[in-house]
Amino acid sequence: MTTHALLVDPPARAVLSDDQIRARAVHLLATILERDPETVQQAHSLRADLGMDSLSALEFLSSLSHEFDIDLEVEETYGLTTLNEVVALVTQRVRGSL
């Protein structure tokens, strides 16, 4: 049985650069969408460019929340439209939770 485990512990999060956070986010997204990370661009729209529906977007946000052990509020996630915006929110939250 898999239990809810912290994947990136606080000391590791403390030294993550913005680029590393972005790279992890792109990797997670590419895994969910089953596509090559090289084809995912920061400015891509989650819906129009990446073809995500609301369920896959929730899965992406959940994976980020789990990976970085951060809390995301429902209100702040509904306005997110691009990968850039998602990465900015996650980066801000990772920095704020340290």
Next chain:
Amino acid sequence: MSPTPQISKQRALLLGSSGFVGINVADALRAEGHHVAGAYRGRAPAFFVRGRLDEAVAADLADPGSLRAAMSGRDVVFHAAGHYPRYSLDRVGAIATALRETRNVLDAAKAAGVRRVVYTSSIGVLERGSGAAAAEDDVSPEAPASSVYRAVKWHMERAVSDARRGGLDVVVLRPGGCLGPWDMHVGTGGVVVAVVSGAVSWWVDGLVHMVDVRDVARAHVAALVAPAQRTYNLAGHGVRVAALLRCIAKRYGGAVPERSLAPDAALARADDEERAAAPVRGRVVFPRELVDIALSGAPVSDDLARRELGFDPRPLDEALDASVAWFRRTGHLQSPAPHPAALEPSQRPS
């Protein structure tokens, strides 16, 4: 709703913990001090249930081994993850998936030795009752022929009946259409959003039942101490679609076309829209299952739940208010402009 009778703190596994009903059941169980493990199927538990569960465990309804492992050591399993076909386009496939998953859950519960399963069904299994209102036994001997959604729910209850005969204690709860907080995927509340947003271009009349999801959740907690093998309708408030839509428009704004479609035209329209939406996994305003529910709608009695579970649904207005508040919180609906009297003098329009 009256307080739940005293029961020792239960170790519960909640299937569907990131769903609309499931989140509210988790909150209600934890409010009573029970230990709630939420099952998740994807790569991670949904972000919005972080902190709302005591534990998160990976389990997939399609994987019997994962279910047995997740249920090991639990007193009770809440199954609020019954199959809900997104479109009513594939009757055979939807029923097959629903039966396979339901049997996996019930078989695993028996193998794991849990004391009880509380299964969340739907009043969609009911047919017009012999009395003034459909009671718990008013279920058709055959699966509803014209509705995929209702047939799926009917078949899942049939699987529950088989498991009961095999000795598993299953309490079945049948809510009406749920409204309220944590409607993450915009379920029944989609009607509210559509009316207020002016997106309703057609509708069909009939009787539907609406209930606040928090009252449904509390009934799940009360089901812990219900007599064995009981089934309860949790219909809530019966209301005509016409009255419901106009009530929403009057209370929160929006518009509703004056006339409803005839039943045949509504069925055809719903099917056409679902066929167009399915390839892109799009949403439709008035899904086929809602047309089916409205057209088959008849009064439903939830007197048994009121007597034995203390089920006492709050007024429909309160449920609608909660739904609108939720969708304003998530941005599906715009917050209304504050009344000028509520503004500071400098902020008031000149």
